[in-house]
Amino acid sequence: MSPGENLDPIPDCFILQPPVFHPVIPYVTTIFGGLHAGKMVMLQGVVPLRAHRFQVDFQCGCSLHPQPDIAIHFNPRFHTTKPHVICNTLHSGRWQREARWPGVALQRGASFLILFLFGNEEVKPFLLQSPRLVPCSRALPQGLWPGQVIIVRGLVLQEPKEFTLSLRDEATRTPVMLRASFTDRTLAWVSPWGFKKLISAPFLFYPQRFFEVLLLCQEGGLKLALNGQPLGSTNLDQQTLERLREVRISGSIQLYCVHY
Template structure:
């Protein structure tokens, strides 16, 4: 069966001598048949290292980790494989025989299947098959409504993780008091390459403000949006990078009842 989309042809260029900790976007996500090769040298005094395939790059809240591969070099060297979901580790898988050695070069290959991943090292030792959490969910179909039954308050956060569609026109996140009143909306337009806050304090007034000079979204790229409630404002970050704040002194946070997401995106998680 041939490739189903242009992203299947993409081979990301290798990265040489990256500074650790190293994080990068995997174009198109970890689709069936994709491989990731990691080469390096274990430090002579190493206690452990890890390779994480995670769903976003924020620090707080910590992103979900679909695959955690963790060699440990203590008195009984071994490898731990696990998954972090909603801030909690699931049941780990332990591989007791570790061919990787301190002070020696290594080569790791990760093969991604339909619903599992197989790690190998250069000696072709196969580690336990790991079953990453399923990122797609019919419960997150767009348009999507995320209820906020207790409203919002200062220091509350909303995290939205997803993938932009191949040929997007745009998408938006709206905070609603009820289906007929949307006091605040964050919207993207790929035709004009604009990311905008739009506020509607009442039916007679409206205001729009551009968020960033450079348009930060791209087709077929993953993203993580973080909205943080502050006193009279919202702070926004994309993929761990702050994009500033938008003042909303007129907004009654406790009256917000839902977050509405629509447009050309596939959602992987919405947390509040």
């Protein structure tokens, strides 16, 4: 098998669409394969200085008239005394009960980068700030314990080589490392002794595309999810988990979030 050969077929729901630059508003397009768990949509723009509101609708059809059902309505509003975001659903021409988020990180006259991440039963919108430099290290003062979650969000560079997420103990040893290799398109757990355990799943890291890695600590090890899709686990005893004191991210990415 050649190094560049794809080891797993890519499901239709993960086929990437090319970006659209400077669309005319209102803009309507088809999302190939529909909105499945693990799908991401990125929206980049600038809020006009005198903007009252704007909206992003994920709807069940491409027509403007008649209006189709809207599964997700995302509507930042700036013209009130207290700017806020409205989220809602339109079904059979009727709006359902709205959710209102007080406070808007978006500002008039400012640029923004919003990422929508779709799960099995929910959608998460993120307002991304300026990227952080890599390699990046964050302390784990109390180690890891069952129920703790580590979340890493970033953007893969145009010509990537690899991405690594390492967990280190106080002696700066690395009991476990998650490595994505863009050369052979593999995702694997790597042990301190060089043992590599390939993760049998479609390789979902793509140049100039966003990703979210989630590690869930549980008794006996770590569970992994990528873009909301569970990808199995790796075994670590509780003593090893408690001794971990640092999470380190490196590789061919722009880093936007490290949360735990």
